[in-house]
Amino acid sequence: MPELPEVETIRRDLVRKVANKKIVHVDVRQAKAVAGMKTKFVHLLTGNRIRAIERRGKLMLWRLALPRQGIDTALVHLKMTGQLIYEKKRDGIVEVVAGGHRLTERDFDLPNSHTQVILTFGDMGKLFFNDLRRFGYMKPATAAQAEAALDKFGPEPLGKDFTWQYFQEIFFGKKTSVKALLLNQELIAGLGNIYVDEACFCAGVRPERRVGLLTPTERRKLFLCIPRILKNAIKHRGTTFKDYLDSEGKRGNYSDFLMVFDRDGQSCRRCGTVIKKTRAAGRGTHFCPTCQR
DNA sequence: CGGATTGTTCTTCC
């Protein structure tokens, strides 16, 4: 469930680990993972370099140094269960198993049965794209196709376009719930189920509330809470709820700071009331009945 | 074993 903070964490890591390194080998194990364009993908990346990695919402755009037939970008989306894990060159015996206990830091193998794509770089470092549910993709795109994908997103909640004026505008004339509003990528880019629930708790607003019925104070709180929570989550390298791991295969620590998400049945960290879980906008939705109205 | 899972897109409805 990588959302903005998780994708941003991975993006920053990958810039350090693989940007501008020559890609010497591309192994596509599942053509579906590259939008069925296996030949095109292999041809595009082999011998190429990732010049820059951008992020828009939950989508990454890998800008390649050498365009091939007008294709200069790979659109990378992890959807629910995608992982991008980098492993440095293995020197000698790395995975020693003794007495049933692995002596390495990881408790999983690379590659594994969920590995869809493997990129090998000039220094023999490898980037593994794993995806248990296989909904994610790495899709070759022309500059125009990449631009078209970008156009669909609303402002970045951590960018300067995310203004109080804009936030007020998206409430105007809407009859939907706060949950649906905040999940809509065309209005605000990058929020998913975790951070919508957390932002609603932070603002003291129940996710199923109709947007038109929020007080100006509640709207203002929500506006201030969104960037605050996202920044804090990035600081702690995202949230691991189930499958998310960063580029080193490590968990995100923001899980320790969640106030409501996945805490149904547990007591509220602010007031002690039992956290409830319902369904709003078709999604599992968590809230504190006391702190949120 | 079928219901739950989530981001996104498609379909239907009002």
Place this chain on the structure above:
DNA sequence: CGGAAGAACAATCC
């Protein structure tokens, strides 16, 4: 016609 809600879809786990 447009917005909103719900279904569909991807695949797997429990």
